[in-house]
Amino acid sequence: xxxxxxxxxxxxxxxxxxxxxxxxxxxxHFQPTTIAGYPAVQAIDYRDAPKQGDCVTLVGVAExxxxxxxxxxxxxxxxxxxxxxxxxxxxxALVIENLKGAK
Numbered sequence: 001x002x003x004x005x006x007x008x009x010x011x012x013x014x015x016x017x018x019x020x021x022x023x024x025x026x027x028x029h030f031q032p033t034t035i036a037g038y039p040a041v042q043a044i045d046y047r048d049a050p051k052q053g054d055c056v057t058l059v060g061v062a063e064x065x066x067x068x069x070x071x072x073x074x075x076x077x078x079x080x081x082x083x084x085x086x087x088x089x090x091x092x093a094l095v096i097e098n099l100k101g102a103k
Contacts, residue, residue: 003078006091007070017041017060035059035089036096042085055084057092067095 014020017039024030028047033040040059042050049055053073058066069092073081080087 003073003075004087005070005072005074006087007068008091008095009068009070011058011066011068012064014066016062016064016066017058018063020058020066029055031085033057033089035092036100038096040089040092042088050085051082053078053081053084055088057085057088059092059096061096061099067092067099069095 015022020041020043027043027045029042029044029049031042033042035057038059038061040057042055042057044054044056054071056068056070058068061067069088071084071088071091073084075081
């Protein structure tokens with residue numbers, strides 16, 4: 001059994017954060033936030049996903065570009081199972097900080 005899966009993606013096809021905001025009513029969970037100084041949003045299809053081990057954090061890094069960090073925690077006993085967005089936010093922040101350091 002896989003305990004936790006993390007996915008990182010560079011998205012250039014969704015219209016950036018503006019495109020995500022335009023479709024906000026399609027997400028059950030939609031929570032604006034800030035990651036490493038960049039505008040971001042937690043967005044996932046069903047409302048209770050973050051309490052059930054799943055979350056996606058999308059960070060606007062340019063007008064048409066997003067860094068997407070997704071998390072799926074399969075073990076209900078995992079200490080962060082009911083706060084999955086905390087982990088997807090942390091993963092997104094690590095990516096942003098590494099990209100800043102690569103300049």
